Amino acid sequence: MTTNILEMRSITKTFPGVKALSEVTLDVGRGEVHAICGENGAGKSTLMKVLSGVYPHGTYEGDIVFEDEVVEFKDIRDSEAKGIVIIHQELALSPYLSIAENIFLNNEQKGGFGLIDWDKTNHEAAKLLARVGLRENPTTKIMDIGVGKQQLVEIAKALSKRVKLLILDEPTAALNDEDSDHLLDLILHLKGQGITSIIISHKLNEIKKVSDAVTVIRDGKAIETIAKTDVTEERIIKDMVGRDLEHRYPDHTPNIGEEILRVEDWTAYHPQDTSRIVVDHVNLNVRAGEIVGIAGLMGAGRTEFAMSLFGQSYGSKISGRVLKHGIEIKTRTVSEAIDNGIAYATEDRKTYGLNLIEDIKRNISMASLKKLERRGLVHDNEEFKVANEFRKSMNIKAPSVLVKTGKLSGGNQQKVVLSKWIYADPDVLILDEPTRGIDVGAKYEIYTIINKLAAQGKGVIVISSELPELLGISDRIYTISEGRITGEFPIKEATPETLIKHMTMEKAR
Numbered sequence: 001m002t003t004n005i006l007e008m009r010s011i012t013k014t015f016p017g018v019k020a021l022s023e024v025t026l027d028v029g030r031g032e033v034h035a036i037c038g039e040n041g042a043g044k045s046t047l048m049k050v051l052s053g054v055y056p057h058g059t060y061e062g063d064i065v066f067e068d069e070v071v072e073f074k075d076i077r078d079s080e081a082k083g084i085v086i087i088h089q090e091l092a093l094s095p096y097l098s099i100a101e102n103i104f105l106n107n108e109q110k111g112g113f114g115l116i117d118w119d120k121t122n123h124e125a126a127k128l129l130a131r132v133g134l135r136e137n138p139t140t141k142i143m144d145i146g147v148g149k150q151q152l153v154e155i156a157k158a159l160s161k162r163v164k165l166l167i168l169d170e171p172t173a174a175l176n177d178e179d180s181d182h183l184l185d186l187i188l189h190l191k192g193q194g195i196t197s198i199i200i201s202h203k204l205n206e207i208k209k210v211s212d213a214v215t216v217i218r219d220g221k222a223i224e225t226i227a228k229t230d231v232t233e234e235r236i237i238k239d240m241v242g243r244d245l246e247h248r249y250p251d252h253t254p255n256i257g258e259e260i261l262r263v264e265d266w267t268a269y270h271p272q273d274t275s276r277i278v279v280d281h282v283n284l285n286v287r288a289g290e291i292v293g294i295a296g297l298m299g300a301g302r303t304e305f306a307m308s309l310f311g312q313s314y315g316s317k318i319s320g321r322v323l324k325h326g327i328e329i330k331t332r333t334v335s336e337a338i339d340n341g342i343a344y345a346t347e348d349r350k351t352y353g354l355n356l357i358e359d360i361k362r363n364i365s366m367a368s369l370k371k372l373e374r375r376g377l378v379h380d381n382e383e384f385k386v387a388n389e390f391r392k393s394m395n396i397k398a399p400s401v402l403v404k405t406g407k408l409s410g411g412n413q414q415k416v417v418l419s420k421w422i423y424a425d426p427d428v429l430i431l432d433e434p435t436r437g438i439d440v441g442a443k444y445e446i447y448t449i450i451n452k453l454a455a456q457g458k459g460v461i462v463i464s465s466e467l468p469e470l471l472g473i474s475d476r477i478y479t480i481s482e483g484r485i486t487g488e489f490p491i492k493e494a495t496p497e498t499l500i501k502h503m504t505m506e507k508a509r
Helices: 044-052 076-081 099-103 118-132 147-160 177-192 204-210 233-241 302-309 334-339 349-353 360-365 380-393 410-423 440-455 467-473 496-503
Strands: 004-015 018-029 033-037 061-066 069-071 084-087 165-169 196-200 213-218 221-227 259-269 277-287 291-295 316-324 327-329 342-345 428-432 459-464 476-481 484-490
Touching: 004 044, 018 033, 018 044, 018 196, 018 213, 033 044, 033 177, 033 204, 033 233, 044 076, 044 084, 044 165, 044 196, 076 084, 084 147, 099 118, 099 147, 118 147, 147 177, 165 177, 177 196, 177 204, 204 233, 213 233, 221 233, 233 440, 259 302, 277 291, 277 302, 277 459, 277 484, 291 440, 291 467, 302 342, 302 428, 302 459, 334 342, 342 410, 349 410, 360 380, 360 410, 380 410, 410 428, 410 440, 440 459, 440 467, 459 467, 467 496, 476 496, 484 496
Parallel strands: 018 221, 033 196, 033 213, 084 165, 165 196, 291 459, 291 476, 342 428, 428 459
Antiparallel strands: 004 018, 004 061, 061 069, 213 221, 259 277, 259 316, 316 327, 476 484
8 A cells, every 4th residue: 555655634725805725635645646636726726835835834724744744834945855846837947047057046066165066067957857858958048948848947956856746737738749748758757766746737638647646626625536547537527617517518509600801821921030931821711600710730830820910919021911801901010900800819818918917907908998998098987897797797706806817817817818808899809729728617618708709790710729629619620730721621521630630731842
């Protein structure tokens, strides 16, 4: 029988007006990979912040037992000294420092006279990079490597601290399939070295691949822990949302009308390398009441197309025509695109979609301040009223529209983004990865919102990396590869095999 490396007993954590955790108990066996699942806002990250000392002893009730010893962490350094290391979803790396400098930040390799021994630093960093399978020079700056490699640097940093229990919060949320597979294989490799891992993830297929046990948290309570042999997606989903999801996607009966938008021969070049084409003579259209999917691999040009179309906010030497109801329009700036009835919900909501230090009210109104203008000023009462109506109709889980948007869960942040653009009342709404990083329950709500927009006669374009999602919600799907449209399929003719075949088509050389 596996002995436990960790026991969290009756953990309760309260914030002003909110009980985030209620009597949560968690047992993690030594040397296992233990997954934690739950909807956004269920309390998963809060529980891990309690464990790692981000929320220090005294700010919560209950006990933490690590390696048979009751521990009381004052801060994150206390937990790291015991061998507990957390890697947050938002990576804590300095982009301007080298890989080696980041690995040993606050844990410097010192030589004589208390000075940093740079040869030792780079040598030790190279050994750690080899352990995580990252072939990079330790002197390379973080800004010069991709997110997948940065995630590996974080793990190398954890290994430098002689980690015994590694906590990974949504480690693959921003990674492509190849990087995700590599990271999951690494977690299993570390398990073989005796390192215990706790992984928080919404990706149920990944959880099934690597976990030895799954604990589901709902509304701040531990619902159950499921052994690997008993793990099924249906069981996890039922525990997460409190009900069976017989259908992952809401029923959708399309009522498709006349063409709203047509894009002809749309071409864009890389903003820095102006000899490199990133959107290659794209032609597509969308009709009133239609949900059009765009499927493509990472780097295929999906987001580049959307951003270049929406106010030319990406790319250089952009050319082509945009027609709305058969009449050519201009989308040279974001304001011009909005005025012409086009909206774009970015894939990176935290950087480009929201002002996280502003409240819900201002985020919802920011794209449509003209509608709230009275004698050159924003009408505060009307702004509050509009935002509150969206809070209720979109089921945004917040006590007030005055709550800072950065305090919301990912799913609720996404609802704020959608509210902002719905209030702008566009004719065409482009949604780029609208359900990235949110749980199955919140996804269902987003799909329902998309269906409602189509039912109102709007044209909706959905860009997604998840083929089941596109197949579940679209009326028609385009495939894109190397910046070119490679296929167009009515939903009845679209299959995963057909889509992947066209998503991987190479240009004729």
